[in-house]
């Protein structure tokens with residue numbers, strides 16, 4: 001995957017690259033105050049992007065998340081949005 005890059009190297013080579021994955025990402029947001037720590041979202045994530053943090057709240061590793069949205073509808077208190 002590539003992030004948007006615009007740069008010129010010392011040899012004069014200029015390049016631009018845009019990653020569709022980066023550009024159109026819709027990462028989930030977890031409302032830590034609303035989370036009751038049930039762990040349901042952790043169990044449904046297909047790539048293991050969710051885990052429980054030290055406060056017993058769900059946390060998302062955005063670098064691992066593939067934006068599938070499976071966890072959003074699983075949360076019983078609607079603490080996850082996308």
Ligand code: SF4
Pocket residue numbers: 028044045046047048049050060064065066067068069070071072
């Ligand atoms: S959106 Fe999908 S991949 Fe990302 S944390 Fe939720 S279940 Fe996991």
Ligand code: SF4
Pocket residue numbers: 030034035036037038039040041042057058074075076077078079080
């Ligand atoms: S499903 Fe909702 S309440 Fe349960 S751990 Fe995940 S974010 Fe928290």
